[in-house]
Amino acid sequence: MLLGLFIAYPFFEGVKLSLSSARVGDPGHFVGLKNFHKIWNDSIFHTTMWNTFWYTGVTTVFKLALGLWLAILLNRHFRGKALVRAFILLPFIIPTVLSTFAWKWMFDPTFSVINWTLFQLGIITTRINWLGDPDLAMTSIIVINIWRGVPFFAITLLAGLQTISPELHEAAAIDGARPWQRFWHVTWPLLMPVTLVVVLFSVIQTFADFQLVYVMTGGGPANATHLFATYAYQLGIGTGLLAEGAAISLAMFPFLFIIVVVQLLYIRRVETR
């Protein structure tokens, strides 16, 4: 229908663009795979690729672990539960750009509240330049992504937990299963289908992330924290090399495609089991 057109047309336009030599104000001509060849030999692109996988992998593991923990904590009855649940979703619904600015201010090299706290606690003696060092900058970005993603995991996994009948747990407890065993043999397998879909969403969103890195570091210091999207933006829009930018963002496609296909096949297998 119309939808296919909406996605398919820009997609083919993008492929066409990535195969040309277009710049801003110059439509360019067909150059074949030259752009792809060029980015393949580009060392920044290699860093970008590595960053994206590292960023996606680390954040997903932490988001899943912490989100599941939070979901299990919330899956009991206590006073003020509705309120707590409403509040913890805030990081997920507040516009990412705006909340990221709050983090950027917290990580500010000179006025950092995090540095102040660590200093007062006696953990550090000199200031840490969070966003000036490549590794620290990447770590900061990963922390913020986890902060933003945990509520989503927690709330959706909580919904999954609530569909698991407590009787199963009681039965397992009567049979002598310890809490950890009950989690591993009852909760985890039953939660698997929901977990997989949530992970699929999160992986795609994280892989293609833009806002967070753009606001926090803009890809810096010295192009050390670029993801596909921010590097594509910097080349395509920032310096006007439209064709190369389009090629970089399209380079995400095969990876995303493989991730989606593998995950969907796996989900189908788990669901039919």
Next chain:
Amino acid sequence: MIEGAAWRRWVFFNIPLILFVFVLLFPFYWMIITTFRPDGELYRPWNAVNYMPFWTNNPTFEHIFYLFEETNFARWMLNTMFIALVSTLISLFCGVLAGYALARLNFPYAGGLGTAIFITYLVPQTLLFIPLAEIIRNFKLGDTPWALILTYPTFLIPFCTWLMMGYFKAIPKELEECARIDGASRWKAMIYIIIPVAVPGILSSGIIAFTLSWNEFIYALVFLSSPDQKTVPVGVTSELIRGDVFFWGPLMAGALLGSIPVAIVYSFFVEHYVSGLTGSVKG
């Protein structure tokens, strides 16, 4: 429930939960405190004496006034509101119709089409922003709200369709069949019977679509350029940072005020939002 002594409940339950809530909410507290803190306190180095980061005794509104007097902040809010509302309405309309069609009408390939919708809903915006920018330019839509109103539905419609499809499938067919037997046409049955039953679903997808479009950044960043056309996230990013100078006070005030509409909408419909979110991940 955790069995046993009180200390076990604290160690395994209360303390972790309090830590989670604290970490998740702290940046917002920091946003608020910065908004009301005068510049003199704001730019005091972190290791200075009598530095008091968590509280201020001299609250001020200067940053908020700055925002409304020196920048187009009010204009950005209106732009964002307009764009978010219109694109949400368009997407809801299309999503409800398409979702109904996919869930109820038995036409060939309905299953395949459903999967296709799911796939398009997974396409991230960052994949296609450069070619879309070219298309927008070719249609001379650059730097107008219509550039965003027409592109946001590309990710909102698949989302609404997917969610509504789930809702419509959960409504028993018999309800509609009763109406049909009583002589209602398919249209009438849909408008008078099915849509009213599906109102919670429509609300959920509407709210999520609204927050998504308020949240959207890269399209707005690329398609809009003049200061008075910008949306809140883009305006705050581009107009409150000049070169390397960050205007942290107004920046945080802008972030706070820019978050409030979403937070209000959300707080009224928490339950709908949560049910929509959980519905959106049902395979």
